[in-house]
Amino acid sequence: MTIFDTMLPILFLALAAMIMLMSGVFSRRDHSFAITGAAIVLFAITARLMFAAPDGTIFHGLFITNDFTRFADLLVLMGAAGALSLSVAFNQRTGITRFEYPVLIVFAVIGMVVLISAGDLLTLYLGFELMSLALYVLAAFARYNLRSSEAGLKYFILGALSSGILLYGISLVYGFSGTTEFTGIARAFTGSASASLGSTIGIVFVLVGLGFKISAAPFHMWTPDVYEGAPSSVTAFFATAPKVAVFALLLRVMLGPFAPLFAQWQDLVQILAAASMIIGALGAIGQSNIKRLMAYSSIGHMGYALMGLAAGSLIGVRATLIYLAIYVVMSLGTFGCIIAMSRKGRPVERIADLAGMASEDGRYALVLAIMMWSMAGIPPLSGFFGKFYVFAAAIDAHLNVLAVIGIITSVIAAFYYLRVIKVMYFDAGSPGFDKRTAGINLVIGVSAIATVLFVFYPSPLSTVSSLAAHALFPSQGF
């Protein structure tokens, strides 16, 4: 029964997805609204089931659940549910309401859950592709929109390339370690003081493949275009759930099977982190489209989160998990605000369109300002604590140069976040946006409250993420 117990959440999710798909296909009327609602409820139930599911390694190590995977799963479900709630109004306005939308998101989430729990390079690839295929379709979901189709195509071609590289890396690792199982690989790599060239290249390729999906520089090229081209509701999803899932996997792979070769890949992760922070900060300065701005901002955020991985320690993992959790909440809030930007049913995306927002809709301006301050890492907002934890991890691991780069880039980043606030509060104009829907109000309200009040009650998140991080380092006592 343990197999069934452990698999229950994912079985439930998959089964429900099939039912949703079938009911959508065979029903004459358009049920997309009901299916979206059902998907959100589904995520909530799955989250409950995940709490109930026991820790375990099943199918001979193919699939693993523990505190770490549970933490990441919950973040993914939260991000997906948030993005879905934001999508309803937007999809209706832009005429892309179709029942496939929630179904595709559920399939992507299944892929992510598999990915997070992968205990074997094959499960990893399986989950990776299940997620990616759903994402490619989602990017092109507004299929009569040229930009959306272009974004989908771009994402698909580059994604296929990165999948190829990932697969090549996997085969190299298999070739040099003789197994695809995580524990087996770790055993094969332990003892060898320095890795053979082949396995190092394999690790690098795996890192590249995964780095592409979290849009770590220098593999970030697709991000601005896809963020801009894809419908905003899809972008909100892209910015949250897949990032968390792939990042969780990255942590598990690098600190699991590849942990013995830490010395080999630590510099590489440092370079990725530094490059992401720098490109995220500098690239955003010239942007006039708020979705492109957020694309560069997310590249930068991934750089900060990578700092925790570069530390390679328990504190580092905890820092990254906290950072990701805070990042998901901030992203949902920000994209809620971006989705609310529409005039007479047409979405507008220029930062300049926000001019005069403060005098017209003070609450909206306040929420977006809170998100921007928080992303810039200004206390007392939650974003500051995220940065604090990763800086602490970096200093603890003696990554001083990386920490200083992080400081410099966050000052540069503060400049462009401030620009959004400046436009809203000090520039004259009248946005005249449409009325916001309840779903959007709910998501941005909740995330703003969470961002502001985090300061009073930070310990639950830090305790939970400590638990999760300890699952990755079973040898270290709690």
Next chain:
Amino acid sequence: MILAWLLIIPLLGGLLAWPADRITPMLPRAISLATLLLELGLILPLVHGSGAAILSAPSPITSGRWLATFDASWIPTLGISIRLDLDGLSWLLIVLTTIIGLFAVIVSWREIDHSTGFFHANLLWSLAGSIGVFLALDLFLFFFFWEVMLVPMYFIIAIWGHEHRRRAAIKFFLFTQGSGLLMLLSILALAFLHQRQTGVLTFDYVTLLASQPTGRLGTLIMLGFFIAFLVKLPSFPVHIWLPDTHTEAPTAGSVILASILLKTAGYGLMRFAVPLFTAAAHHIAPIAMALGTISIFYGAILAYGQSDLKKLVAYSSISHMGFVLIGIYSFNALAWQGAVILMIAHGVSTGALFITVGSIQHRLHTRDLTRMGGLWTDLPRLSSFGTFFVVASMGLPGLGNFVGEFLILRGVYAVSPTIAILAAIGLIPAALYSLIAIQRAFHGEANAKRGTHDFGTRETAMMLALGAAVIWLGIDPQPVLKIAAPSIAVLLPITHAAAIPATRRGT
């Protein structure tokens, strides 16, 4: 608990004031005034009664006897707590903060005429941030308040400032935030270093005092603090944000900036940068003294060259803060006493100067010295108060600034005569720019016909109070010295107990 209230009251006051302008624009002003008076009522009695006994004890840190303390757990996994402690030095600076805050509210009574609610909310929050800075004895909490001061100040400058306010606000924000983050790295490094030494991860100041990192690492960690405080002080060469920010800020913003925010830097040096890194601080002392001396001259010479009256006052601040810097890094009790007095006196006199400049601008719609002249005939009260505070800030004997500068020079002379002589020479350009400013602004022929409405009752009363404070500090600085003495005795790395005048002849 009283210390927590000191923070909660202005925070709540701000929250109340924000929406209050929907009822009437007057209400936020009244709320702010009431908030600050309440704050003052809370803080003032603390040095009397049992407080007086505690202040006469030699050392608050080792004995654990504070005027008031507050301790609550915050993030236990990281050893971060909300630890607030009040000693004499903090008390003085908080009283300064509250009183200057009161004047900032009064001076904005007419000047701020749109969105008064948000303005007063920001004003109270920035004051709460600085009070937090003066109280926090957990390094993380200190950094937290240090950054919290920034955001309201950014809004005050960016919304209610003058022509180029947005550029100035962003410059101010990025400079202070960047240097603050550098300090965060140092705080983290110090905490982890202490964890490696003892196995306990804590951000508690008193515990970390024992850490005393030395060598290259110690110097590096200390530099993070040092640079952050230099930027805020500000000292040459990291002063570039100050003139712009001061010029563009509204009067209340300039007053808060000059009288309070700059003092947080001096306080930070005394409380953190020096005692936490005794060896490294001695190591860097020559450089710090050199920077202080350069600041004295640089600020004075640039002030001399300004035709914008507000910029002139701003540059003179750099010069005065140079004195504070050399005083602190002479590690001499006399000089530290002088630094405390100078910080307070500078807070009062420069605050008054910015109010004067603001009043001139309000009436003449210019800050350009070339377009003033002959103000004395039109605005006699304003001009006489202006003259008084200019000579006070120049260091006229009998006024507060003189006491501070004199003590600093005497203390520094005992350590390094060269620096003391150089700094004393720096008083000559100070006299030059001060007198020239008086001449160009107040004396001579009026070069334009202007309407005359001199200081009203509100402004006169305010100036009289500030003037009285400066005179009192100049004539009878003993109470201030006495309150600051125990703190200084503890914070100074090498204590020459006998050299502290307050303990010797204070009783």
